[in-house]
Amino acid sequence: MDRYRPWLPVSDATPALSLGEGATPLVHLRRLGGQLGLTNLHVKIEGMNPTGSFKDRGMVVAVAKALEAGARSIICASTGNTSASAAAYGAAAGLEVVVVLPKGAIAIGKLLQALVASARVVAIDGNFDQALAVVRELAARDDHPITLVNSVNPHRLAGQKTAAFEICDDLGRAPDILAIPVGNAGNISAYWAGFTDYVMAGIVERRPRMLGFQAAGAAPIVLGHPVEQPDTIATAIRIGNPASWTLATEARDESGGRIEAVTDEEILAAYRDVVRLEGIFCEPSSAASLAGVAKLARAGELDQDALIVAVLTGNGLKDPHTAEAHAGASILDAAPTVDAVRAVLEW
Numbered sequence: 001m002d003r004y005r006p007w008l009p010v011s012d013a014t015p016a017l018s019l020g021e022g023a024t025p026l027v028h029l030r031r032l033g034g035q036l037g038l039t040n041l042h043v044k045i046e047g048m049n050p051t052g053s054f055k056d057r058g059m060v061v062a063v064a065k066a067l068e069a070g071a072r073s074i075i076c077a078s079t080g081n082t083s084a085s086a087a088a089y090g091a092a093a094g095l096e097v098v099v100v101l102p103k104g105a106i107a108i109g110k111l112l113q114a115l116v117a118s119a120r121v122v123a124i125d126g127n128f129d130q131a132l133a134v135v136r137e138l139a140a141r142d143d144h145p146i147t148l149v150n151s152v153n154p155h156r157l158a159g160q161k162t163a164a165f166e167i168c169d170d171l172g173r174a175p176d177i178l179a180i181p182v183g184n185a186g187n188i189s190a191y192w193a194g195f196t197d198y199v200m201a202g203i204v205e206r207r208p209r210m211l212g213f214q215a216a217g218a219a220p221i222v223l224g225h226p227v228e229q230p231d232t233i234a235t236a237i238r239i240g241n242p243a244s245w246t247l248a249t250e251a252r253d254e255s256g257g258r259i260e261a262v263t264d265e266e267i268l269a270a271y272r273d274v275v276r277l278e279g280i281f282c283e284p285s286s287a288a289s290l291a292g293v294a295k296l297a298r299a300g301e302l303d304q305d306a307l308i309v310a311v312l313t314g315n316g317l318k319d320p321h322t323a324e325a326h327a328g329a330s331i332l333d334a335a336p337t338v339d340a341v342r343a344v345l346e347w
């Protein structure tokens, strides 16, 4: 909030709040890029934020503004990361935090982040879209004042713009292509707004083409209609009726970009490749951005030397079950002797 203060809806009346969010690494993927024939492929590692996802950029602004307005409680629906972030920033701000989640569909690390921070966790027998409808209605009622901190809260998107600023500041220009996973469609909209701010201020000349990727089983924007029962291994983006649908399609169209689907197999392949070849462990939903880039590169649809930034939205440690089931790693058991260890290593 301090670094990008002029761009944010904050004033001297806004309480100071920070867990050290932002300033995440931009890393050049030489090995994976080489395999794909791309010389200039980078990732923005948003899993390095304090609660392990990009949500912290927007949550810090939303919670500070809630404090400024005198709120005592905040509420959100979530596929996991928003709730982890709300729980952390709400704790730091001394607010009551209520999170409403789709039962059985949240990666265990994210659920524990909310629970250990003492958020009040309500699991509904329904999906994210239903949870969002419930919290929107609860926040709109007068009988129990509570501030909604989903990305329909404009302060969330304002804060998330800072990732686009950082990318431009690091590169000295905007990338040619920005690839990003799309769930509720807030983040792609926030990046687009951030790039637009920087062009309007004359800091960069052009905006990137925006390439958004949804999971094939949860691809309402690609299909052009809501999906009643979204399903994908990428639980963070298991969303059938995105709140920022229109903003996302505007970003796509104004940038000459695309929003496409990637299958769970493609997502899992990218999820494994980026850690095996580059040492970067992201969560499955995050890998949708790289899966999409890989697919378009293999189809010959990307310039070999295009400056590409793929956003890795969340940390792989959040979802150990998917890692265990799909990363293919196995443990070699051995007795505690040199010979036994040599034997299992086949030395």
Ligand code: F0G
Pocket: 053, 055, 077, 078, 079, 080, 081, 082, 083, 151, 181, 182, 183, 184, 185, 186, 187, 188, 236, 237, 283, 285, 286, 313, 314
């Ligand atoms: N990647 C991750 C890791 C996410 O957690 C999300 C969204 C997205 C991508 C998609 O971003 O919704 O702005 O299009 N997670 C939300 C949540 C829905 O509740 O944590 P989006």
